[in-house]
Structures are given as C-alpha cells and as structure tokens.
Amino acid sequence: MKKILFFLLTGFAATAQILSPIQKSHPQMDDKRLAYIDTVMEEYVQKNWMVGSTTLVIKDNSVVYFKSNGYADLANKKPMTNEAIYRIMSQTKAITSVAIMQLIEQGKLRLDQPVGDFIPEFATQTVVKEFNPADSSYTTEPAQRKITIRDLLSHRSGIDYASIGSAKMQAIYAKAGIPSGLGNFNAVLLDKMKSLGRLPLAHQPGEKFTYGLNTDLLGCLVEVISGKTLEDYFKANIFEPLGMKDSYFTVPLEKSSRMPKVYTENADKQIIPWDPTFRNLDPNYPLYPHTYFSGGAGLSMSTFDYATFLQMLLNGGVYNGKQILGRRMIELMTSPQINRGNDDFGLGFNITSKKSAQLNVVSEGTFAWGGYYGTNYFVDPKEKLVVLIMTQHTPNSHADYGNKIENIIYGSLKK
Known part of the structure; x- marks a missing residue:
C-alpha cells in the first residue's frame, strides 16, 4: 500500500509539472484585471499600431492567460491564433546557452x-586599435587575455554583431563575409566561426x-x-x-x-509588410532548407513551446520528471x-537588478530577453511567473504595450 501511495504521489508530482495550454483561473490572480491585457x-x-500578437501568462505552473489578438496576415484578414509559429530570432540564445551549460555539467568543458x-x-x-572608415582598414594590438566560455555567455568577449553592430565592426565583418545569423545561410557554421576568430575584437x-x-560561437562549440x-543536439x-513539438x-x-507574416513601418510610421529584400532579410528563411544553424537567432517555435522551455528553467531544470539542467546551473545562469x-x-x-526593481513592477532577479522581430519574455522566480508577448513587427513605434502588460499582470496579483 505504501509503495502504491508513493507511486501515486510521485507520479502526480511529475504530471503536475506538465503545462496545459488551457487557460484556468488561479486563486492568487484576479481574472478581471488580467482581462485588461485583451483590452x-x-x-x-x-488603432493600426499592431497587426497581431499572442500573450501567455503562467502562474505557479498554470496557464492563467493565453490569447491572441489581431491578424497573422492583415491583407487576408487571417486571425492570429495561439498555435502560431513565431520567428523568435534572439530568443534562440537562451536555448543555446542551456545547451552549452549542459555540456559544462557533463564535464566536457569549463x-x-x-x-x-x-x-x-x-x-x-x-x-582593433585604429579604424579607417574610408576603406575599412584597421590596426590592431594584442588581446590582453584569451576569451572564455563565460565571456561568450555574458557578451563581454569583444565580439560584435554583423549587420546590427557598431559601424566599424559591421564593415570589418562584411569584408570577411561574416553573417549576422539573422535569416538563411547555407554556409558551414564552423567555417564562418573560424573566420571570425581570425578577425580582431572590438575591445579587450x-x-x-x-x-x-x-551565442552563434557558443552554438558552434556545441557542434564541435x-x-x-545544433539542430540535432x-x-x-x-x-x-x-x-516541444x-x-x-x-x-x-x-x-x-x-x-x-512579418511587418515593419514606413517613414510615416504606418505598418507595412516586410519586403523580402528589406535589410537583406527574407522572412521566409525558416521555410528554406539550410545547413547554417545560428545559435543566436535561427529558431522558430510556438508560444507554448517556448513557455514550456521557460517553465523548465523556473522549475530548477526539471520538467515532466526529466532533469534537463541542474538547479545550480540555472541559478548561476540567472x-x-x-x-x-x-x-x-x-x-x-x-x-532585473535591485535598482531596476525599485523603478518598475518587475521583481528583482527576473530574467528576460527578446527577439529582433518583436518577441519578448520574462520569468519572475519570486512570483513564479512566466510571461511571453509575441509579435512579428519591427521596428515598432508603439512598443510600450509591453510595459502596460507588465503593470496589468502585477496589478492582478492577490495576496
């Protein structure tokens, strides 16, 4: 009898970790206040400030708000749905960071x-010591030390971004054929990262x-x-x-x-479709077979899938009875x-620092990031909250909706 009871209890605990996409009321959340998100x-x-979005709020491992608004395709009036698969761009970075921490946990690197x-x-x-913008030539000085895995995870290596980084490093990377990772590339990741290694850093x-x-370099390290x-890993x-299906x-x-569909704005801040030639970034890139797997920007996924990943982090690395990463590793990452x-x-x-938490409603210790096309998330360990706000619209001159939603969510918390 004791064995059966133990099985039932442990089985329930494991099952309880599985998220359901069905929205439910929570005793510590005010449903009427949460509904302001929809408003x-x-x-x-x-007001034509946004075409479409999906917002998902999880409290204590339970979905308390999950709704899409507007359109997935404005021209055809196709409604946005909760099943939409978003180009998450830089939200890929969290996945890659977890992957490298898994390998650290296994003793394969430090x-x-x-x-x-x-x-x-x-x-x-x-x-780089001196840079000449006229011809992209430069002089260099030796790096004072070698870059480490920690440097890459915390973005303090001195490696900049192609296409969206500083002007001098964009020029240096362009001349060497270094891709940004945004979009579709049929190069070999290791080849491009080797080329990156031969180039100078932006700073010490x-x-x-x-x-x-x-994080593209971290993805390459996962492959090596x-x-x-990276796709198979x-x-x-x-x-x-x-x-995550x-x-x-x-x-x-x-x-x-x-x-x-992906949208941007014209000079008058009116929403227009993202042209495939705009910024040399074809939004159809997720549909093209490719061999270059950008650990910094390459993934597409549903809102619920990404919420599952974030819930695992909030659970201390455990989800559905499976230990994806050790609790202490996640504490270190955050x-x-x-x-x-x-x-x-x-x-x-x-x-979120103590100083920032004193200026806004989000709790100290909340961890977050977003993606180039307008996807964002944050996880508040203190309040046991997971929040995702997903769009496909950049730049967006009316992106203050994120702060409004934060205020609504925290205003919905009960004692």
Whole structure:
C-alpha cells in the first residue's frame, strides 16, 4: 500500500509539472484585471499600431492567460491564433546557452576555459586599435587575455554583431563575409566561426558588455564538442525531452501556414509588410532548407513551446520528471555577471537588478530577453511567473504595450 501511495504521489508530482495550454483561473490572480491585457492589445490592433500578437501568462505552473489578438496576415484578414509559429530570432540564445551549460555539467568543458582550446583560430587574438572608415582598414594590438566560455555567455568577449553592430565592426565583418545569423545561410557554421576568430575584437575581453555573435560561437562549440549539428543536439537534448513539438530551425512545409507574416513601418510610421529584400532579410528563411544553424537567432517555435522551455528553467531544470539542467546551473545562469546600467546580465539573460526593481513592477532577479522581430519574455522566480508577448513587427513605434502588460499582470496579483 505504501509503495502504491508513493507511486501515486510521485507520479502526480511529475504530471503536475506538465503545462496545459488551457487557460484556468488561479486563486492568487484576479481574472478581471488580467482581462485588461485583451483590452490593451485589441486597442493597438484597432488603432493600426499592431497587426497581431499572442500573450501567455503562467502562474505557479498554470496557464492563467493565453490569447491572441489581431491578424497573422492583415491583407487576408487571417486571425492570429495561439498555435502560431513565431520567428523568435534572439530568443534562440537562451536555448543555446542551456545547451552549452549542459555540456559544462557533463564535464566536457569549463565555464572559464578559453574558446581557443576547441577552435584554434581563437587561441591568439587581437583588438582593433585604429579604424579607417574610408576603406575599412584597421590596426590592431594584442588581446590582453584569451576569451572564455563565460565571456561568450555574458557578451563581454569583444565580439560584435554583423549587420546590427557598431559601424566599424559591421564593415570589418562584411569584408570577411561574416553573417549576422539573422535569416538563411547555407554556409558551414564552423567555417564562418573560424573566420571570425581570425578577425580582431572590438575591445579587450571582459572590458564591457557588447551584444554580438557570442551565442552563434557558443552554438558552434556545441557542434564541435557534441559531434552533432545544433539542430540535432537541440532536438535530442532539449526539444524532445520537454515535448516541444513546434520548435525548428527549418519549419516543415505542413506547418508553414501557421507562421504569421512579418511587418515593419514606413517613414510615416504606418505598418507595412516586410519586403523580402528589406535589410537583406527574407522572412521566409525558416521555410528554406539550410545547413547554417545560428545559435543566436535561427529558431522558430510556438508560444507554448517556448513557455514550456521557460517553465523548465523556473522549475530548477526539471520538467515532466526529466532533469534537463541542474538547479545550480540555472541559478548561476540567472546570477548577475556584468552591470548594464539599471539592469544586470547573467549567463544568457538580462537580470532585473535591485535598482531596476525599485523603478518598475518587475521583481528583482527576473530574467528576460527578446527577439529582433518583436518577441519578448520574462520569468519572475519570486512570483513564479512566466510571461511571453509575441509579435512579428519591427521596428515598432508603439512598443510600450509591453510595459502596460507588465503593470496589468502585477496589478492582478492577490495576496
């Protein structure tokens, strides 16, 4: 009898960790106040400030709000649905960061180990000293130390971004054919990262935070160390164990209709479709078979799938009875490593600091990030909240809806 009771209790505990996409009331949340989210998002659609969105709020492992507003395709008046598969761009970074921490946990590398131990092109690096914008020529000086895995996770290696980084590094990377990772590339990831290793850094390692191709390099390290493509590694070690069935580098043709259109704004701030030639970024890239798997920006997935991943992090690395990553590893990832003004940055996440929590409703220790096309998330360990606000619209001159939704959610909390 004791064995049966133990099985029932442990079985219930494991089952209780499984999220259901069905919205339910929560004793500590005010449903009427949460409904203000719908009012705000519908207002933005009606005022032509937004085409479509999906918002998901989880409290204590239970979905308390899950609704889509507006359109997935404005021209055809196709409604946005909760099953939409979004291009999550830089939200890919959290997945890649977890993957590298899994390998650290397995003893296959160390957090402060030099990247050059695995990719020799990073063994001896230089830093830009003087740059000539007329011809993109530059002089260099030696790097004072080698860049490490920790540097990459906290974006303080000195590696910048192609296409969206500083002007000088964009020019240097363009001349060397370094891709941004945004969109579709049929190059070999390792080849491009080796080329990146031969180029100078924007500044000395550890000197400051510079958002760059650090996570693409981390993805390459996952491939080198595991012997698998990033696509295969994610599938075997993260997606399948978590039951994430709508997460892809290449979205299957049979699911392509679930992808919303991408929008931007013209000079008058009116919403227009994203042209495939705009910024050399074709939004159909998730549908093209490719071999370059960007750990910094390559994934597409449903809102619920990403919520499942975030819930695993909030659970201390456990979901549905499966240990994806150790509790202490997640604590380390969500601990401040470097200051970024009002906020801090951990190992893959922005972290709400004490100072920032005193200025806004989000709790100290909340970790968050977003994606280039307008997807955003945050996880509040104190309140046991997971929140995702997903759109496909950038730039957006009316992106203040995010702060409004935060205020609504925290205003909905009961004692």
